[in-house]
Amino acid sequence: MDVLPTQHVNASQPCVKQAVSLESHCPKSVLGKPLSSNQVSLLALGSGMSVANIYFAQPLLHEFSAAFAVTSAQVGQLISMAQLGSVLALVFLLPLGDRMDRRCLLLIQALALVVMLVLLGLAPSLGWAYAAMLGVGLLATAMTQGLIAYAASVAQPAEQGQVLAKVQAGVFLGLLLARVVAGGVSDIAGWRMVYLSSAACMLLLACLLWRSLARGNGSPAVTISPAVNISQVTGSYPRFIGSMLALLWRHRLLQVRGMLALLMFAVFNIFWSALSLALSAPPYAYSNTAIGALGLVGAIGALGATQAGRWLDKGAHRQVTLIALLLLAIAWWPLAFMSWSLAALMLGIILLDMGGQALHVSNQSLLLRSNAEQQHGSMIGMYMLFYALGSALGAAAGTAVFAHDGWQGVCLLGFSLSALALVFWLATRRALN
Known part of the structure; x- marks a missing residue:
């Protein structure tokens, strides 16, 4: 099996300019051989398997309710515990990859996730399930985003967009397949087997990653940026976490792309939360x-968006962003005709997912390319906080609007936020330039 390379910096061959353009980058390291397709596939598979653990519970809530003899409202808090774990991972665990050997960190997290999955599968009460689900959300998120950060770190600049697009496609497929796999396994062997079998799969994944990932953290060995490197903060851990807020405060591109992510994931969750209510009713x-x-x-749509990675590697961030935002807005037109045509619903889903996936990859690629300090974990952690906030707000808004105004109200809200994202990007583009 091939070994994934780490990056090495030759300090005698600097290439970083004092003024770094936010929409372009200068190669900062002399890299090894390009990632093979098998290596990229393993990173995508690992990310997809990790994120699936967070979403297994969604179609199984009635199984939890029957097993623990509790109300649907009580068992619904399992989803909230997983989301809380995700937020904690983005703030407290993911940035550790900028300070530690990512290979060791990912192995520790994978093994800890195996333990949490076993505890959840054997949980004797709802309280145990709450605690285990918190741990699953924490460690599965850290694994998913940590693998993305690793992929960005070891990829050559010329292939970074394509690598990120493929790994993100794995994440998206894992999210989609989680609900189907959980329902199928539960129908055959019960909900507990969903988590116990996932624990076995994650243990196998940990072994594969340990053999494939190179030693070292996948970040440059020598910092060549004149700016302060957050990953080299020598103070206490709380001071290190606080320094991440400084990254958000002074990084204008992170603020803009983070807001686009917030609006985009709000649109996603408005659609999916309301869709389940609409299709489950007469x-x-x-x-x-x-x-x-x-x-x-x-x-x-997700697989179609992988083409965006090639365009991003050619510097077409603006074109990809514009097309993605237009697709998000246009998707709501066929979605509005769902009651007349199932084909219109499918077309809308494809357009929505293609636009969202392309925008997500464009955001992450541009942020990591503009990050002269190579703080990939910190950067992705801050960016994904916008995602978490947008997801929570979108889910709440989608269900509330559907209850009051029906499906057409949901489509109007989704289109309005998509249009707002497009206007926001156009308004801030010149300022970033």
């Missing part, structure tokens, strides 16, 4: 398995 009355399977249509 005249559709779809089962949870059928609704989850319908979400697989979005895989077409």
